[in-house]
Amino acid sequence: MDISNYLYLSAALFTIGAVGVVVRRNAIVVFMCVELMLNAANLAFVTFSRLNGNLDGQVASFFTMVVAACEVVIGLAIIVTIFRSRRSASVDDASLLKR
């Protein structure tokens, strides 16, 4: 199988994730979409690792996973706190940056 198909898949996943981040309001879904984008990147890393025949890409993808894990922890905590204080998980309601 042609290795470039993995890259097409990665690009497709990234795009779906990005569109999701932009169009969805629910913070959880936005969050999941962010994860999707991260995983798309991971897939690309691994693909390139395979393509180049060294392990650099795989190492990078491990880093990404660690970062993603941390992000999930903090992000979910924030979402929960916001949900507690405003009874809503919509990102549009948290537009305090405007002021």
Add this chain to the structure above:
Amino acid sequence: MNANNAIVLLIALPLFSSAILLLSGRKSDKWGHLLATAVSATTFVIGVYEFFQMHSRPSTDRPLTQKLFEWISVGGFQVDASLLLDQLSICFVLLITGVGTLIHIYSIEYMSHDHNRRRFFAYLNLFIAAMLLLVLGDSYLNLYVGWEGVGLASYLLIGFWNQKPAYATAAKKAFVANRVGDVGLSLAIMIAFTQFGTVTFAGVKAGAPHASPAALTALGAMLLLAAAGKSAQFPLQSWLGDAMAGPTPVSALIHAATMVTAGVYLITRSNFVFDASPTAQAMVVTVGAITLLFGAIIGTAKDDIKKALAASTMSQIGYMILATGLGPIGYAFAILHLLTHGFFKAGMFLGAGSVMHGMDDEVNMRRYGGLAKAMPITAVTFSLGYLAILGVPPFAGFYSKDKIIETALNAGGAKGILLGGATLLGAAITAFYMTRVIVLTFTGAKRWDSKAHPHESPILMWLPMAILAIGSVASGFLLSSGSALVNWLQPIVNAGHHEHNEELLKPAVVSSLALGLVLVGVLTAVFKYRTVPVDAPTKVSIFTTAARKDLYQDSFNEAVLMHPGQKLTTGLVYTDEQVIDGTVRGVGSSLSIISTAMRKIQNGYVRSYALVMVLGVLALVTTIWLVTL
């Protein structure tokens, strides 16, 4: 006392006395007027002493100088505070301190009901000091200090009762008109410095023969402008009538005898400039001739006794200015007329003050009439002054005014006829309006209402009037017997150097002609004012209306200077706020508009930030891709 060192006392004494009176406040109310009068009398004594000292010296040694200190010294511009007492300035010193002292004495009584009398005397002393500095300074810049000093004193005294807005305005007007003249004097000093590198009289005199005619003409014109401002000459004469707002002794001292004649002093002092520039001389005689007729015409229509006298002052100074434009001999006659005028006009003003004193400050002559009975002394002293101004022999004016008329007629050619004609016509009109004053005030039926109780003034008031009346009778004869004054002034004004034009008319003919015209004027007035309505008639000829309105000089000034000036000011204020500051504010507000627009992008929605981010990355990637392609 050394004659040389005493000169500064003339200025210092009244200056300190004035400062003491002003600074000590109400504490000196009781004795302030006495101190001021004593100081003024002391300066007169010093003046007399100086005169006799000077008289005893040979004519070449007569001028004295006293260098006080180095005043301004920057580069080539060196001016010392230095005083010069010569034959010309001693005349003025005696006039100023003499008449000044009489007027101080008069004012003690005249101002006795005013609870600010002390302040009045402080101003009078300040005036004496400034006026003496004016005539004693040895350079144009020293003169300038006195020049503005008398302007200040005049401002303060005209506005002495400045709680009345009209009086305060009159004071302001006088100061501003004087300042226009001061521009002339300032520029004259600058021209003198640029041309001669010095501003002393002696230095300019030494340099004048070598200077270019254009520079001398410019210098002369600027000096004439200065003189016109101070001496109420055309076109800057309009302030003098309003200046009558001041207390009457002020009008007598400042606006008749001394300050307003400073212009004549200035031109006489600068004789070397005018002698070297015929153009400047022509300007001088023109201004003099216009003003002497101008003043005389205005005088015929004034019902306010002080304004009538003020118009007469303007006209008489016109005579003097005209005389100063007639070359070396003219200066001496101008000074002669200045001195005699100082006596008779001050006397008449004090007479007018005496009448006002007796008539509850009424100034409208139409409400006088038949006052000779109630105030015999005032009537007599006033009449003596009247005869003097008319030029009836042997009163003072005969000696001085006839000389001017004669010199004008003999100026040669068409110029002589024009100037002589103007002076003769002026003499006739003078006779008319002065007779009018006498007739309206002292003769005829009484026109005052029952509330007024005219009475003769106390001795402190009539004594100065009497002394001045004696001066009006005798001064002319004394000063011109054996050409006393002409010879006395000869070293200063070069009067002996008299180029003889062909005499147009013999002196006797001139005198008879003048007297005849005066008689016509007198008779016309007597005939016209047999009966006088209490209220001024409103249906009058166009000429009377014009004369009542000061020949529209005020209207002209308002239309040409004041209103455009006000418009310009308003316009500039608007421009400053809207255009200049507006530009600045415009920069500020356009910045804030831009930032408001930019702020809209920051809408707080995470999703839109994400979108922008994605688009940004896309754009970046695309760019890189395109570039590397």
Add this chain to the structure above:
Amino acid sequence: MSIVTILGLIPLLGAVLVAVLPKANEKLTKQVALATSLVVALGSIWLAYKFNGSDGNFQFVESHQWIKNFNINYAVGIDGISLTLIVMTAILVPIVFLAGWNESEGGRWSVKTFYILLLTLETMMIGVFAATDVFLFYVIFEAMLIPVYFLIGGYGRGERAAAAMKFLMYSLFGGLLMLAAVIGVYIISTNQNGGTFDVTALSHLTIDKPTQNWLFLGFFIAFAIKAPLWPFHTWLPAAAKSATAGTSTLLLGVLDKIGTYGMIRFCMTLFPDATKTFTPIIIVLAVISILYGAFLAIGQKDINSLIAFTSISHFGFITLGIFAMTSQGISGASFYMVNHGFSTAALFLVAGWMIKRRDSSQISDFGGLQRVTPVMAWSFFLAGMSALALPGLSSFISEFLVLVGTFTKYPLAAILGTTGIVLAALYVLIVVQRTLHGETTPGNENLTDLTVREKVAIAPVIAILVILGFFPKPVLHVINPTTAVVMEHAGATDPIAKAGK
């Protein structure tokens, strides 16, 4: 340490002392501040006494390394012009303290802060006139904006915040241009003599004409805003309207002088060729300032902005004198700076008392004060006479010197400037008539006359104006040699060099 540095440090020490005093004891704060400023005033007189008047170069020179990499030094030294300005400043500050004894109350911040700001400002004012290092000058020049900003914005009246902001924006704009020029000069000096900010060393640089022009403009615009010259003036009336009387006095009396002082010290000394190039334009601007300021003063309705516009007119005279480039012009302009300091102080302080008593600065609210408060009225009148340059007061001498000096080179400009004296009579006498003369109008009947404290504050100012009017010699004697040095640097000569006989 030279006496100049010590003099400059005393107010700063006073500020520190004030800072540690208890906040509640306002009276003590004021007394300490006043005492400090009096010490400085006495010190400045000592300085003048020690100064060698016949030498036109820098004296009491001191230099310490500050920033080695750029060869920036703490370098001070004074010549005749800076000496007179420092003495004027040192005398004005205690007068301002005494005159505005209560104006620190009711501000946004405490009384203590007010005096800390003012004392710090005094240190900077002395420093700015003493600095001989261009960078040091620039730093102080900009740092002064901070205390003044807070003084206007925190203790003023009316739209004080806006006025303070306007002042700051204008000054920063000018300051930035100047910074660019300072850097430019430094770069040129790096190429020619190894990099220096010393003003004397910089004056020996050879700079080609186009560069000179740009650098000159950088400095000149900064100074023209500070001075202020038409059309950079609109911040001044706004600031004067809002600031307290004392702040206005220091702002117009001292800080604005930095502009005209800078024109002499930097523009003319560093860029003689560019100075010649721009002289005609600047003369025109100066004449416009004279007439424009006078006309606008006539049209003002607010006393403080009237005084501000008279100052614009007077700064026109000063600039005219400087750029006439004759010894009368420059000496006259330098002397004018001193006289204007005192004369504006008198105007602002007396106007401040009038405004405080009447609680309004509108001219139309006053009337007939002469009968109610004679001493205050007289003080205002004399201050006004000084503004219109009445002979016998010191401002006359300086104004006349400026005009004479200008006339010898630019007769037309001098003639136009001279007509300004008629306008001066108008703007002074109109306000005098409206406020002091006439019947006493309602609201003014119960105004109180000057207190002893206020009389003590105004008396020295008027005394100085009168004494210098008759004996300007001590000041002119100190200024003249410096003028000669400046003229030599700028390569200018007098058209009328020798006194005629």
